[in-house]
Structure formats: C-alpha cells, structure tokens
Amino acid sequence: ETKRNAVTDDYEVRNEVLGIGINGKVLTCFHRQRLHKCALKIIPDSAKARREVILHKKASVYPNIVRILDIYENKHSNQQSLLIVMECMEGGELFNRMKRIDHKSSFTERQAAGIMHSICKAVSQLHSMNVAHRDLKPENLLFTSNEEEAELKLTDFGFAKECSDSIKNLTTPCYTPYYVAPEVLSKQSYDKTCDIWSLGVIMYMLLCGYPPFYSKHSLPISPGMKTKIRAGEYEFPEEDWCMVSDEAKNLIQAMLTVESEKRPNIETILKSSWLSEFTTHVPKTPLNTLHVLMEELEQWDDVEAAICETNKYNRMPSDEE
Ligand SMILES: O=C(Nc1cc(-c2cc3c([nH]2)[C@]2(CCCNC2)CNC3=O)ccn1)c1cccc(C(F)(F)F)c1
Numbered sequence: 382e383t384k385r386n387a388v389t390d391d392y393e394v395r396n397e398v399l400g401i402g403i404n405g406k407v408l409t410c411f412h413r414q415r416l417h418k419c420a421l422k423i424i425p426d427s428a429k430a431r432r433e434v435i436l437h438k439k440a441s442v443y444p445n446i447v448r449i450l451d452i453y454e455n456k457h458s459n460q461q462s463l464l465i466v467m468e469c470m471e472g473g474e475l476f477n478r479m480k481r482i483d484h485k486s487s488f489t490e491r492q493a494a495g496i497m498h499s500i501c502k503a504v505s506q507l508h509s510m511n512v513a514h515r516d517l518k519p520e521n522l523l524f525t526s527n528e529e530e531a532e533l534k535l536t537d538f539g540f541a542k543e544c545s546d547s548i549k550n551l552t553t554p555c556y557t558p559y560y561v562a563p564e565v566l567s568k569q570s571y572d573k574t575c576d577i578w579s580l581g582v583i584m585y586m587l588l589c590g591y592p593p594f595y596s597k598h599s600l601p602i603s604p605g606m607k608t609k610i611r612a613g614e615y616e617f618p619e620e621d622w623c624m625v626s627d628e629a630k631n632l633i634q635a636m637l638t639v640e641s642e643k644r645p646n647i648e649t650i651l652k653s654s655w656l657s658e659f660t661t662h663v664p665k666t667p668l669n670t671l672h673v674l675m676e677e678l679e680q681w682d683d684v685e686a687a688i689c690e691t692n693k694y695n696r697m698p699s700d701e702e
Contacts, residue, residue, distance in 0.1 A: 383434075388453040388464045394421060400474075403516065403539035404430055405462075409469065418469045419450060426454070426461040429539070434463050436512055437538040445503035447523060447536040472524025472531045480674050481527075487667040490625060493587040494659035496533060500583065501656060503535040504576055505647040513572035515540040516692050517579035519586070540692070544572040567642055574641040577650070579692060581636025588629060589621040590673025593637065613639035621673070624666050628655045 388394065392410040399407040405424035412419060424430040434452055441449040451466035472478055475496070482488060500522060507514055514521075516537060524531040558566075585593045593615035596603030609615065615637065617630055632655055638644045654662045 383452045383454050383463075385454055388421070388451075388455055388466070391451070392419065392421065392466065400520070402537050404433055410466065418471070420447075420467045420469045422465040422467065423457055424463045424465070426463055430463050433538045433541065434465060436541040436543065437465065437536075439510065440507055440512060440538065440541075443503070443506035445499055445506060445532070445534050447534045467536070468525075470523035470534060470536070471526045472528075475519040475522040475524070475533065476674060478524050478527075478531075479671065482671055488670045489665040489667055490588065490629060491659060491663040491665045493584070493668065493670070494629075494655055494663040496587055497580075497584050498651075498656050498659055499533040500535070501580065501647060501651050503533075504580065505651055507535075507541075508573050508576070508647050511544050513542050513544050514538070514576050515542060515572060517576055517583065518692060519583060522583075542572050544570065571641055573646065574644045575692075577636050577644045577647065578641075580647075580650070581633050584629070584636065585615070585633050587670065588625050588633075588668055589618075590668075590670040593633075611639070613637055621669050625668070626655070626664060626666070628653070629663075632656075 384391075388410070391414075392412055394408060394410045397409040399409060399420055401407070402422060405422050407420055407422045410419050410421040411417070424433065437446075438449050438452065440446045447470060448468040449465055450468060453464040453466070455462055455464055457464065479488065500517075504514065504517070514535065516539065517535075521535060521537045522533055523536055524533055582592055582594070594606055594610045596606035600606075617625070622630070632650070632653055635645050636650065651657060
C-alpha cells in the first residue's frame, strides 16, 4: 500500500520543521481534501529506511504508537525517498510539554507514574510483537494535544529491530539446540532488555528532572560516564529523592540492573502496583522535576544528547547493519 504518486498530489507540504530524526526530518503537511494537519517524515531510501517503515507500520495499529496515515515512495530533492505521513502530535515532546506546566500545579509522583504507565504500555505493545525500539528517550515520546487528557505515544523506529523469535523455535521441544551459542539465545532477548534500561533512565528523570548517568561539565558523553553506566553507578541524591516512594526507587533499581538477563521484562514491570494501580496507589507528592527542568533549560540539549549517546551505547555495534 505504498503510494508512488507525488505526496504533493494529496498533501500540501509546508517548510515548518517539527524535528530532525535519526533517519530523516519531520515537517508539517496538510491533507488537501480533509484539510487536517499531519506530520511528514522524509527518509532517504535505504534498507534501514525500509525496515523503519515496515516496523512502524506494523506497530502503528497499537494505541500508544504514533499512527501512520500514508506511505509514499517519491523522488525528493533528486533522492529516492520514503515519506511517512503520520498523525500530527500537537502536544509535542514529553519534556517540552512538562516545561510548560506552570509551577503552581507542581508535578507529582502520581503524574510521573501515569506517564510511565503510558510509555510502558507502548513498549509492551512492541515487545508483544517481538520488536525492540532501541532508542527510547523523552524526545521520541509525543502528546496528541495540549489538552489535560492528551495521550502519550511513541515514535521513531529508526533503530527498531525485530528480535526474531526464531531462536524460540530453535528451543521448541522437537528441536534440540545442540549448536546454538548462549549469546545467540540471550541476544534476541538482549534487544528488548535495552529498552528496559532506557525506561529506567526515563523514569528516574521524570521523578527528579536530571538523568542518573551524566558526565561532568555537561559533555555529551565521557569515559567517566561510560564507566558509571557499565557499573550501574548512580545515586538518589537526598535533596531531590527523600520524598519519593521506596516503591518508585525499587522499580528504577530493577530496570537499571547492569546484567541484562537479570533485568525484569516489560510484563513484570507493568504488574508492579506503582504502575498498574497508579491512580489510587501512588502518592501525589510534589516533585522538584519542573524546577530542575526549567533551570537546566540551556544544558538540556546536552543531557538529551547524553541519553542519545547512552541509547547508542546500549546497542551493540554488531547491530548497526
Ligand atoms: O512534533 C510535533 N509533532 C509530531 C512529531 C512527530 C515526530 C516523528 C519523529 C519525530 N517527531 C522526531 C523529531 C525529533 C525528536 N525526536 C522525534 C524524530 N523522529 C521521528 O520519527 C510525529 C508526529 N507529530 C509537534 C510539536 C509541537 C507542535 C506541533 C504542531 F503545532 F504542529 F501541532 C507538532
């Protein structure tokens, strides 16, 4: 169902850039008949681009994934490209929206749990179809609108990968995997486990406004930061974490387990009452997150770059076909 006619036949493409992704830039566009605003991601055609489109299309049926409306194969500025038309997420990215929450109604632990619940739902939808996202970060989490009840959805499948359960078939009773190596067995689950690590980093940041691992002098990544990540060395500084529930801290500790095979899977995480019963169970404790987000506005890009680095770091170089 990829269209070959020009996207401009059906949509008016504007030069309003919404953002730059790994594989391509994102603009706004307007459907000529239905006159509603959409987002258009233009990706130079390649095997990676096709994989991104196939996996996003497959995932697009789930409620917590940004919907794909159309896919075009066009020559764009003399380059064969894939153009993905998506629903326009008018609420923008997670932290930009949080920076807009006025300080009076401060951000609470229960609100953080509600956001984590939506993110974990999106990840469980992907993992249930054996897709690992592998680039979970706040700027790939978008809100449908600026309304209070806006929904949070996940986008950018530029690093997504099918963790083919072919290994699972190998381990079916009729087939004895005499020859399969241990890392191959753990590998296909490895991809999903790096999403769990990223969820731990995002949850930590929602509760305090800064990441668990960062380098001094706000360099994007440093040897010191890599060492801390490898060792799972981070803290809950008392001044920002004394009012946060132990349950939240325990959940973060579980997700930030260094040995990937010991990390809980997404179903286990969603079963925790901090997430499954957040509306009644999680205290409405005011957090410092917003103040920290606001005061570190200028450093924020470095921090996001740091997460980018962490995610890249999480992926094995062997994966980068
Ligand atoms: O980003 C907005 N709407 C949006 C954005 C996307 C989107 C897709 C991708 C991205 N955004 C990024 C941009 C760079 C950061 N990572 C995410 C890279 N990869 C993608 O695949 C999809 C749908 N609607 C937005 C924000 C504020 C206002 C409005 C508008 F006013 F237009 F409604 C739209």
